[in-house]
Amino acid sequence: MQTTGWEDEFREYVRARGPALLRAAHQLTGHPLDAEDLLQNALTKTYLAWDRIEDRRALDGYVRRAMVNINISQWRRRKLEEYPSDELPEMCTSSSDESHGEVHEELERALGELPERMRAAIVLRYYEDMTEPEIARTLGISVGTVKSTVSRAMGKLRSALTRHPS
Known part of the structure; x- marks a missing residue:
C-alpha cells in the first residue's frame, strides 16, 4: 500500500509525540487503558483534520484540546458516582524521605x-x-x-x- 506524504508526516508525528500525548491522556483519565482509548480517539480526529491544520507547531495543542473535549463529553454522559460526606478523613503526615x-x-x-x-x-x-x-x-x-x-x-x-x- 502506497502512502501519501501527509500520511507519512502524520505517522512520524504520532511516533515522535505519542508517548508525551499518552502521558497527558493518562493525566486526564487516571487509567492507562482509558488513556489509550482517549488518545486514539483524539488522533483519529487529528488524522481526519490533518489537511486543515496549517500550523504544524500547533499539533500538540490540537490533539490535547481534542482529548479534553472527548473526555468532557464522556464524563458529562456518566452519572454522578461520588456523594458528599459529612466526615472528614483523618490527617496523617507523610514521611520526609520519600523519593x-x-x-x-x-x-x-x-x-x-x-x-x-x-x-x-x-x-x-x-x-x-x-x-x-x-x-x-x-x-x-x-x-x-x-x-x-x-x-x-x-x-x-x-x-x-x-x-x-x-
Whole structure:
C-alpha cells in the first residue's frame, strides 16, 4: 500500500509525540487503558483534520484540546458516582524521605481518585498551565466554578496524600 506524504508526516508525528500525548491522556483519565482509548480517539480526529491544520507547531495543542473535549463529553454522559460526606478523613503526615518516584506514584493515584471534572481542571491548570478563563472555556463552565473546582480538588489531593503516606 502506497502512502501519501501527509500520511507519512502524520505517522512520524504520532511516533515522535505519542508517548508525551499518552502521558497527558493518562493525566486526564487516571487509567492507562482509558488513556489509550482517549488518545486514539483524539488522533483519529487529528488524522481526519490533518489537511486543515496549517500550523504544524500547533499539533500538540490540537490533539490535547481534542482529548479534553472527548473526555468532557464522556464524563458529562456518566452519572454522578461520588456523594458528599459529612466526615472528614483523618490527617496523617507523610514521611520526609520519600523519593521523587514514590511521590509521583502517590500523586498519580490521588489524581485517579478525583472525580473527572476535578481531575480535568487540575490537569489543565497545573500540567497544561492554562489560566482559569482558558479552563472555563475548555470545560464549558464559569471562571468561579473553575476556581472552586480547583480549590476542592487540591483539598482532596492534599487529604489523599497525607492519608496514604508511602
